[in-house]
Amino acid sequence: MADSSVSVSSLTSGQINFTGLGNGTDFDTLIDGLVKAESVHITRLTSWKQEWTDKVTQFQALNTKMLSLKTTLDSMDTMDSFMVKAVSTSDSSALSATADSTAQVATHSIIIGQLAQNDIQTTSSGVSTLTSSVVTSNTNITFTYAGSNIVLSNISAGTTLTGLVNYINNNALCSGKIKATTIFDGSVYHLQIYGMGQGDANQVEISSTGGFAFQSGDFVNTQNAQSAHIKVDGYPLGASSWLSRDSNTVTDMVPGVTMNLKQANSNASMLIGVSTDTDAIKANIKTFVAQVNEVRSLISTLTKVDTTKTDNPVGSILTGNYGVQMISTQLKDIIADKGLGFNYYAVSGNTITGDYFSSLSQLGISTDADQGSATNGLLILDEESLNSALASNPDSVAKLFAADYLGESDSQNFTYLAHIGGTTKPGSYEVSIITSGAGISSATINGHPAGIDGWRITGAYGQDEAGLVIQLDNKTLNSTMTGRVNLKQGKAGEMSAKLKALTSTTDGPLHILQENYGDITKSIDDKIDRETTRIATYKAMLKEKFSRLDTLLGTLNQQQTQLTSSIAQLTA
Numbered sequence: 001m002a003d004s005s006v007s008v009s010s011l012t013s014g015q016i017n018f019t020g021l022g023n024g025t026d027f028d029t030l031i032d033g034l035v036k037a038e039s040v041h042i043t044r045l046t047s048w049k050q051e052w053t054d055k056v057t058q059f060q061a062l063n064t065k066m067l068s069l070k071t072t073l074d075s076m077d078t079m080d081s082f083m084v085k086a087v088s089t090s091d092s093s094a095l096s097a098t099a100d101s102t103a104q105v106a107t108h109s110i111i112i113g114q115l116a117q118n119d120i121q122t123t124s125s126g127v128s129t130l131t132s133s134v135v136t137s138n139t140n141i142t143f144t145y146a147g148s149n150i151v152l153s154n155i156s157a158g159t160t161l162t163g164l165v166n167y168i169n170n171n172a173l174c175s176g177k178i179k180a181t182t183i184f185d186g187s188v189y190h191l192q193i194y195g196m197g198q199g200d201a202n203q204v205e206i207s208s209t210g211g212f213a214f215q216s217g218d219f220v221n222t223q224n225a226q227s228a229h230i231k232v233d234g235y236p237l238g239a240s241s242w243l244s245r246d247s248n249t250v251t252d253m254v255p256g257v258t259m260n261l262k263q264a265n266s267n268a269s270m271l272i273g274v275s276t277d278t279d280a281i282k283a284n285i286k287t288f289v290a291q292v293n294e295v296r297s298l299i300s301t302l303t304k305v306d307t308t309k310t311d312n313p314v315g316s317i318l319t320g321n322y323g324v325q326m327i328s329t330q331l332k333d334i335i336a337d338k339g340l341g342f343n344y345y346a347v348s349g350n351t352i353t354g355d356y357f358s359s360l361s362q363l364g365i366s367t368d369a370d371q372g373s374a375t376n377g378l379l380i381l382d383e384e385s386l387n388s389a390l391a392s393n394p395d396s397v398a399k400l401f402a403a404d405y406l407g408e409s410d411s412q413n414f415t416y417l418a419h420i421g422g423t424t425k426p427g428s429y430e431v432s433i434i435t436s437g438a439g440i441s442s443a444t445i446n447g448h449p450a451g452i453d454g455w456r457i458t459g460a461y462g463q464d465e466a467g468l469v470i471q472l473d474n475k476t477l478n479s480t481m482t483g484r485v486n487l488k489q490g491k492a493g494e495m496s497a498k499l500k501a502l503t504s505t506t507d508g509p510l511h512i513l514q515e516n517y518g519d520i521t522k523s524i525d526d527k528i529d530r531e532t533t534r535i536a537t538y539k540a541m542l543k544e545k546f547s548r549l550d551t552l553l554g555t556l557n558q559q560q561t562q563l564t565s566s567i568a569q570l571t572a
C-alpha cells in the first residue's frame with residue numbers, strides 16, 4: 001500500500017523510484033520509454049556528427065597519402081637525383097669517379113703523373129713526453145704558408161708539447177691553413193706542422209725567436225707540397241707536360257665527372273666509362289607511377305559508387321565531395337598535359353623544334369579506362385614503350401620528369417640567362433626584341449613589355465615571366481628578332497608543387513574543408529547540448545508529473561481500502 005505521507009518535493013527530487021508506489025504501476029519504465037522516444041533527435045544529431053567526423057578522418061588520411069607522394073617526388077625532382085649516370089674505371093685502386101646528369105656517355109683515358117699532397121714539416125729532435133715543456137721563455141713563432149706570414153705572439157714559457165699543439169690548432173689565424181700534430185718514433189715525440197692545402201704553392205716554413213725548443217733548423221720537410229699531374233685523353237702532349245690541380249678530387253676536367261685520384265703511375269693509361277643507368281631511371285619511373293596510384297586508389301575508394309544494386313546505388317563517404325573531386329582532377333591534369341615549358345616535337349626540313357618527349361603518354365604512361373579492369377582509373381606503364389624511349393633519348397625522358405626550371409632558347413639570337421626562384425613561373429614564352437641605332441629599343445615577353453638593361457631584357461612583375469632574364473647575343477642594329485624561351489619544370493616538380501598547394505595548412509582545400517566540417521560538428525554539438533538540456537528538463541517534468549499521479553493513486557488506493565472496510569462492516 002502506498003504511503004500517503006510522502007511529500008511531493010521528495011518525489012520530484014530526481015532520486016526517487018516509483019516502482020511499487022501508488023497502485024504498483026512501474027512509472028520508471030514508462031518515463032524511460034517516453035524520454036527515449038523524445039531523444040530520437042539527439043540520436044539523429046549524434047549520427048550526423050559522426051558522418052562529418054568520419055569525413056574529416058578520411059580527409060586526414062588522404063592528406064597523409066598526398067604528403068607521402070610529395071616526399072617521394074621531392075627525392076626525384078632534379079636531373080641529378082633522377083637521371084643516374086654510372087662510371088666504370090679500368091683500375092679502381094688508382095682511380096674512381098662519379099658522374100652527374102650532365103656527363104656525356106663516353107670513354108676517357110686518364111694518366112696520373114703524380115698525386116697532389118700537402119707540405120709537412122717535422123722536427124728532427126723530440127721530447128720524452130707529451131707534457132714536456134717546449135717553451136723556455138715567452139716567444140713568438142712565425143709560419144709562412146702559401147707565401148703569407150702567420151705570427152703567433154707571446155707563447156708562454158712552460159708550454160708543453162700538447163699545449164702548443166692545441167694552441168696552434170685552436171688559433172683563428174691558423175684555421176684552414178696550418179695544423180699541428182705529434183709523431184712518436186718509439187723513444188721521443190716529434191712536432192709536425194701540416195699545410196692544410198695541397199698544391200705546389202702551399203709550402204710551409206717555420207721560424208721562431210729564442211725560447212722555443214725547436215728552432216727553424218730542426219724542422220725537416222718530410223713531405224713536399226705538390227699538385228696533381230694528369231693527362232686526359234692524351235692531352236697535353238709531351239712526356240713532361242701535365243694538367244695541374246691542387247687536389248686529388250678533380251671536378252673540372254671531364255664535364256659532369258668527378259675523379260678521385262688514388263695512385264700515380266705516369267706510364268699507365270686508365271679508362272673511365274660513363275654510361276646512363278637506365279635501370280635506375282626505370283626504377284624511379286615505376287616508383288612515380290606506384291606512388292601516384294596510391295593516391296588515386298584512395299580517392300577512388302573514398303568516392304566510388306556501388307552500382308551492384310541498380311535500383312538503389314550506394315555512394316561512399318566522400319562521393320560527390322567537390323574538394324576531393326577538385327584534387328583528383330588537378331592531379332590527373334598534370335599527368336595528362338604536356339610538361340610545363342615543353343613543346344611538341346616537330347621537324348621541318350633541316351629544322352627541329354620542340355622536345356623529343358613532352359608528355360608522359362609518349363613514355364608508355366596512361367590511365368586505365370577499362371571499366372571492368374581491376375586497375376580502372378589507375379596509371380599503367382607500358383614497359384616496352386618506356387624501354388624504347390630510354391633507348392632512343394634517355395636525356396629527354398629524364399627532363400620530362402625532373403627538369404628543375406631548366407631554361408632553354410630556341411633562337412640563335414638570344415639565350416636564357418636567369419630567373420627568380422619562387423617568382424618566375426615555368427612555361428614557354430614568346431620573345432620579341434627590336435633593336436635600333438642605340439641598342440634594344442623595345443622588347444616583349446608573351447606580348448607584355450619587358451624591362452631593358454643594356455643587351456638584356458627582364459620579364460615584368462605581375463606576369464608569369466616576372467624575373468625572367470634573357471640575353472641578346474645578336475647585336476645587329478635596326479632588326480627585329482623573335483623566338484621562344486622555355487623554362488622547363490618536370491612532372492615530378494610540377495606535381496610536388498601542386499601537392500604543396502593542395503596540402504597547405506593555411507589555404508589548401510583539404511584544410512579548408514576540415515575547418516568547415518569542424519564548424520559543422522561544433523554546431524551539431526551545440527544542438528546536442530541544447531537537446532540534452534531540453535530532454536533533462538522534460539524528464540524532470542515527467543518525474544514531477546508522475547510523482548503527483550503516484551501520490552494521487554496512493555491516496556485513492558487508501559480511500560478505496562477504507563471504503564471497502566466500511567462496506568464490509570455494514571454488511572456484517
